[in-house]
Amino acid sequence: MRVEKFMMRALGVLWVLLAVVCVGRSGHHIGHGVEARDNAADDSDNNLSLVTSANKDFAFRLYKKLSDHSDSQGKNIFFSPASISAALAALSVGARGETHQQLFSALGYSSSQLAQTDVDQAFRTLLANLTKGSAVFVDKLFKPKPEFLDVLKQSYSAEGFSVDFLNSTEAANTINQYVSDKTNGKINKLVESLDPNTVMYLLSYIYYKGEWEIPFVSLCTREDDFNVEENKKVRVQMMTMEEDVSTYIDQEIHTSVLHLPLRNLYSMLLLLPDNMTMLENNISPAHVNKWMKSMELRVWNIFVPKFSIKTSSKLNDVLKGMGITDVFGDQANLSGLAEEKNLLVSEVVHQATLDVNEAGVSAAAVTGIRYVNYSGIEGPIPELKFNRPFMVIITERNAENILFIGKIVNPII
Numbered sequence: 001m002r003v004e005k006f007m008m009r010a011l012g013v014l015w016v017l018l019a020v021v022c023v024g025r026s027g028h029h030i031g032h033g034v035e036a037r038d039n040a041a042d043d044s045d046n047n048l049s050l051v052t053s054a055n056k057d058f059a060f061r062l063y064k065k066l067s068d069h070s071d072s073q074g075k076n077i078f079f080s081p082a083s084i085s086a087a088l089a090a091l092s093v094g095a096r097g098e099t100h101q102q103l104f105s106a107l108g109y110s111s112s113q114l115a116q117t118d119v120d121q122a123f124r125t126l127l128a129n130l131t132k133g134s135a136v137f138v139d140k141l142f143k144p145k146p147e148f149l150d151v152l153k154q155s156y157s158a159e160g161f162s163v164d165f166l167n168s169t170e171a172a173n174t175i176n177q178y179v180s181d182k183t184n185g186k187i188n189k190l191v192e193s194l195d196p197n198t199v200m201y202l203l204s205y206i207y208y209k210g211e212w213e214i215p216f217v218s219l220c221t222r223e224d225d226f227n228v229e230e231n232k233k234v235r236v237q238m239m240t241m242e243e244d245v246s247t248y249i250d251q252e253i254h255t256s257v258l259h260l261p262l263r264n265l266y267s268m269l270l271l272l273p274d275n276m277t278m279l280e281n282n283i284s285p286a287h288v289n290k291w292m293k294s295m296e297l298r299v300w301n302i303f304v305p306k307f308s309i310k311t312s313s314k315l316n317d318v319l320k321g322m323g324i325t326d327v328f329g330d331q332a333n334l335s336g337l338a339e340e341k342n343l344l345v346s347e348v349v350h351q352a353t354l355d356v357n358e359a360g361v362s363a364a365a366v367t368g369i370r371y372v373n374y375s376g377i378e379g380p381i382p383e384l385k386f387n388r389p390f391m392v393i394i395t396e397r398n399a400e401n402i403l404f405i406g407k408i409v410n411p412i413i
């Protein structure tokens with residue numbers, strides 16, 4: 001059967017996702033004037049809200065799968081559910097039959113309520129403010145259906161390129177260069193080597209660089225301990241500020257939640273649990289909504305490590321665990337993608353980076369306009385110190401779209 005496999009023409013759709021995020025390096029403080037709102041647009045478009053709410057749910061199911069996976073024990077997790085949903089939705093454009101069904105149901109889209117075109121339409125409007133998109137690298141001898149490329153271009157901001165996968169060095173260089181350009185050099189080596197059987201390489205990227213509304217002051221950053229495990233400490237650069245910040249202490253799952261607003265209506269939530277397993281077992285979109293709604297603004301002395309992490313994961317197994325199986329094997333029905341038989345997806349890879357740091361110097365210069373109301377405070381100012389494993393979520397302020405989610409176990413890996 002070896003021979004038969006070998007003779008299959010042009011198999012292997014290699015699928016790559018990547019996500020890059022950079023938080024920090026602020027400009028100016030613009031205050032708390034901007035608040036969560038804007039569900040009106042969603043209400044008028046039921047399909048959009050069906051897709052958004054399925055995406056949120058998918059984000060946490062995927063997180064759970066990734067954190068349960070044996071490979072991830074004791075490791076940082078960081079990924080962009082928005083980018084992965086987009087890439088899988090784009091793949092489903094070319095999928096048919098059971099293959100399509102599996103993708104749809106793993107993504108949480110109900111076929112009775114949503115057609116593929118509704119999903120495409122929703123992705124066209126989602127995350128409109130971010131640098132995001134996708135690219136299709138097609139072998140010069142492979143002919144995808146024009147309708148497929150058309151939808152990818154219209155709804156998933158895809159750019160198309162023709163490459164010669166038989167010259168795998170050249171093809172890999174072309175892809176790496178593209179990715180590097182799109183991510184400001186953050187991810188510069190996505191592809192090591194390419195299987196010469198590859199006929200198409202599809203990647204989706206999201207690049208987010210956010211600035212804190214209230215930047216940290218670099219001069220206050222100090223080296224400090226971070227407790228990776230009970231008996232394992234590492235030294236980190238700990239940023240600090242004493243500020244009016246929004247927090248929520250969730251008694252139910254013993255987690256302190258800190259909300260740090262980013263500019264342009266995005267937010268970073270930092271979740272410090274007493275028991276990480278309990279948080280991971282329970283976290284859901286409903287929790288995020290509850291926290292965002294019930295935050296209290298008051299003065300805290302907060303400590304957040306400065307860090308820069310990079311994660312790279314092959315998602316095949318995790319996606320199979322979520323019911324996406326056919327697309328990876330001989331049963332794959334990608335007949336909407338090309339006439340070509342024997343197409344399958346060989347790999348789904350996701351890379352993401354996260355940089356968290358203070359404000360730049362210019363931000364420090366404008367911090368003077370901040371107003372901290374100390375008058376209502378009795379006793380010492382409480383501390384919230386992220387000096388043991390915590391989770392991060394980067395989301396739209398209205399909690400509708402989750403850009404990134406992760407767990408920082410060790411900030412200096």
Ligand SMILES: *[C@@H]1O[C@H](CO)[C@@H](O)[C@H](O)[C@H]1NC(C)=O
Nearest residue numbers: 096097098331332333334335
């Ligand atoms: C793929 O799915 C379509 C639509 O369900 C079906 O007509 C076609 O026979 C399937 N092709 C294969 C190879 O299973």
Ligand SMILES: *[C@@H]1O[C@H](CO)[C@@H](O)[C@H](O)[C@H]1NC(C)=O
Nearest residue numbers: 045046047113114115118121
């Ligand atoms: C929403 O989806 C339904 C079912 O697929 C479709 O009939 C309807 O036209 C869609 N609505 C919009 C506004 O696209």
Ligand SMILES: *[C@@H]1O[C@H](CO)[C@@H](O)[C@H](O)[C@H]1NC(C)=O
Nearest residue numbers: 164166167168169170171173
């Ligand atoms: C592969 O591409 C490189 C760069 O364009 C070129 O120099 C080389 O000759 C090519 N190799 C083959 C086998 O075509």
Ligand SMILES: *[C@@H]1O[C@H](CO)[C@@H](O)[C@H](O)[C@H]1NC(C)=O
Nearest residue numbers: 128129263264265266396397
């Ligand atoms: C997107 O950008 C526009 C214009 O800057 C702004 O009004 C809107 O609130 C932004 N939306 C999000 C979700 O950031």
Ligand SMILES: *[C@@H]1O[C@H](CO)[C@@H](O)[C@H](O)[C@H]1NC(C)=O
Nearest residue numbers: 274275276277278279281282
């Ligand atoms: C953490 O929570 C998990 C699940 O609720 C529980 O099994 C475990 O015993 C807890 N660990 C500690 C140290 O309390």
Ligand SMILES: *[C@@H]1O[C@H](CO)[C@@H](O)[C@H](O)[C@H]1NC(C)=O
Nearest residue numbers: 298371372373374375376377
């Ligand atoms: C400052 O805090 C006190 C006590 O919480 C409150 O009564 C007062 O209105 C606050 N002042 C301003 C300007 O917010």
